[in-house]
Amino acid sequence: MLNAHGIARFAEQHMMPDKVRVTRAGGEEVLNPATGELVPAAPLVVYTGKAGLYPQQEKIRSRGRDGAWAEEIRAGYRLLLPVEVAELEDHDEVLVEEARDAQAVGRTYEVTTLGEVSSFPVLRTVWLEQRDRSAS
Template identity: 90%
Template sequence: MLNVRGIARFADRHMMPDKVQVTRAGEEDVLDPATGELVPAAPLVVYEGKAGLYPQQEKIRAKGQDGAWAEEVRAGYRLLLPVEAAELEDHDEVLVEEARDAQAVGRTYEVTTLGEVSSFPVLRTVWLEQRDRSAS
């Protein structure tokens, strides 16, 4: 019999070497008592911890204005999270806080789809697009 927890521990140790923080925009504006104006609510931290960031190219084929088919390769990313991580939503923001690749630290990504689910949950996979290429 397959040991799901053993596989999850392996994935945790070897496939998630980085640390991320995931935030979600506040849903309602809040009153700023100093100015009396409504301002955006502070983002809510929905997950902070281990993760693995992996590039994933997408090949997109679309019909152009002249009727010819055009292919485009677009860079995307997969974010691997522990199965216990909170469910992420579209437009959540992912900040890479620590990474084996120093150039990844400080970059931000946007969640583009709901996380994948499985009958054999070992880890969570979420799809991202890069937002900010500037490293800190």
């Protein structure tokens, strides 16, 4: 019989070598007492910890204005997280804080769809699009 806990531990050790921070936009605006103005609320940190970032290209076919079909390759990313991580939401922001690939550090991504679910959950898979890359 498969042991989900053992498989999850293996996945975390071998497929999640990086560290990310996931934030969610704050709710309503808050009052800045110094200026008296309403400002966006501070982002809420949803998760900080192990993760694995993997590229995933998708081929998209769409019909142009002239009626001809066009194919486009769009770069996307899969983020693997431990199974116990709370569900991420659309538009949550993922910042790569540490990574085996030094070029990944400082990049930010946006969650584009709800995470995948499974009858035998051993890790969480979330789909991302790259947003920004901070100057190193």
